[in-house]
Amino acid sequence: MKSKERVRAVIDHRETDRLPIDFGSSFITGIHCSVVEGLRRHFGLEPRPVRVCEPYQMLGEVEPDLLDALGLDVQPIFPQRTIFGFPNENWKPWTTPWGQHVVVSEHFHTYTSVEGDTYIHPKGDRSAPPSGHMPKTGYFFDTIERMDADFDEDDLKVADNLEEFGLMSDGEAAYWRSQAELYRDCDRAISVHLNGTCLGDIALVPAPFLTHPKGVRGVAQWYMTVASEPEFVMELFDRQTEIALENMARLHAIAGDVIDVVVVCGTDFGTQASLFCGVPSVREIWLPRYKRINDWIHRNTAWRTFKHSCGAIEPLIEAFIDSGFDILNPVQCSAAGMDPKELKAKYGDRITFWGGGVNTQETLPFGTPGQVRAEVLERCEIFAPGGGFVFNAIHNVQALTPIENVVAMIEAVDEFNGGR
Amino acid sequence: MxxxxxxxxxxxxxxxxxxxxxxxxxxxxxxxxxxxxxxxxxxxxxxxxxxxxxxxxxxxxxxxxxxxxxxxxxxxxxxxxxAGIQPAHTFLICTVEGDLHDIGKNLVAMMIKGANFKVVDLGTNVAPDVLIEAVEAHRADIIGLSALLTTTMPAMREAVARIRERGLKVKIMVGGAPITEGFAHEIGADGYAPDAGSAVELALRLVEAA
CATH class of the missing domain: 1.10.1240.10 (Methionine synthase domain)
Structure with a gap:
């Protein structure tokens, strides 16, 4: 069975010859660049600087040789532009604050403050205020909130928060055509992030890809707007969805037959212990727009749709299923109410769990290889029966995770699969 | 009416x-x-x-x-x-060095302020030296330390250790997504709160016990 068939089969809730595994196919199932380097060394792969494919979380590209070494089943086609608004092209060397030699896009322009912190410019435009900040002891960027001086919370304008959403450009269409050609005969399942379908993702609200964002761009401001101006938020989401539907049609015309999985939305609805928004708010504000997107995809394509939300989101899973999502990630079993056995029993035949394989807050970074193996085997036993499970850790593998633990995780999945 | x-x-x-x-x-x-x-x-x-x-x-x-x-x-x-009315207790709060994630920290600060503490918010990414200086300058009764990342949990441990070394008589409470009761105990904090509502109850308990 080819990887592509295997992934599609489990999403359609059929058991396969072995459990499919993903690392690196999206910006929420990836591996920090420092860990990618460690894995390349562990497997004796050609020593070369890791490409930072996602500069915000500093994720490293899992290149084909590492995909092979780890036995992974999913190949990404990344968006043309990064979260900082520049294309990943013409790689150049860069030394990270922790001393790793990586390669980054030629448009990756940073400066270091006197305190030793790193700041990055949007669109590679050095004349624009920085939109990302990495503390000197950090391993990732965080977005900088740049509030427009003329912003008036009593006079919200939808157009201000729509600036980043537009129709696919000719350049982007050409990019997708070239990528489709490159991966048309790929044996692995192909996963892509859809453009403009993330509704209210708090990582994107500050618009780190825009040089001078207007509108509601603060994290707290955004949450307050959801509570106090739901009509504004719904109108914004409607307009955003209209644009996204047109872009999906264009993408489908170019690369529809190549793509298997589309990451629709990464908006986090859960905290460690609870929800960010109540179930009625999610059903009113998000669900109808998600449903339009999912319904269009299921009517017009063979794509399977992927929803990411961290946290204690068990009360929302029914709403995600009603929205038409096929896949849920990262299945944060460590959060309140997210017991893997209960999730599998209650929802396992109606949605695919893509994640949940091991706890990246505790076991993977701080446990022993033996503890990692035990947790991975247990999760596979729970989630794999009847299909509906793609093995992935709970969110990205973080910096400082011991390589022997990552290897123990992969070996445990192999053990579950009966060896390869 | x-x-x-x-x-x-x-x-x-x-x-x-x-x-x-x-x-x-x-x-x-x-x-x-x-x-x-x-x-x-x-x-x-x-x-x-x-x-x-x-x-x-x-x-x-x-x-x-x-x-x-x-x-x-x-x-x-x-x-x-x-009218000369001022809060009886001072609560100092920040995210630990290397951590810029402040939604949780801000929620706790607001709720604690609502419980009539004087809140001094040092912001994000606060080094132990800055923290110690602020505890002394503001004569803080309690410190709230927040961390979202597994990679900044060591900085929380370091901050608590440095405050203890200095011998400051200040209560320390901790929180944030990867933080647990066990971790709080292990690093020598006085308490752990899983959410902002619990943080207020914990802060009130800690000042009453002092």
């Missing part, structure tokens, strides 16, 4: 900033003692905290309530200062 204080409490509970402001002004105009106005504010925030802990309201509702409280405090604070 509700009294201005009842109107103020319900404006806070509903997160209506303009109503909170006008009710505060009405209360001040009616010469209601500022301590009573403050108590009405606190009652509203305590209710929001209780409902947050019970999963009846969520982050957006807490934020709008806190914004309404701030609108009210903008009017009330000068009057409180004039």
């Amino acid at each position: 509700n009294t201005p204080l009842e109107q103020l409490t319900s404006a806070i509970k509903a997160g209506k900033r303009k109503d909170a402001k006008s009710a505060t002004q009405a209360a001040l105009d009616a010469a209601i003692p500022p301590a009573q106005i403050l108590a009405a504010l606190g009652e509203g925030m305590a209710d929001v905290g209780r409902r947050f802990k019970a999963n009846e309201v969520f982050v957006p509702e807490v934020l709008v309530a806190a914004r309404a409280m701030q609108n009210s405090m903008d009017l009330l604070e000068p009057v409180l200062i004039e």
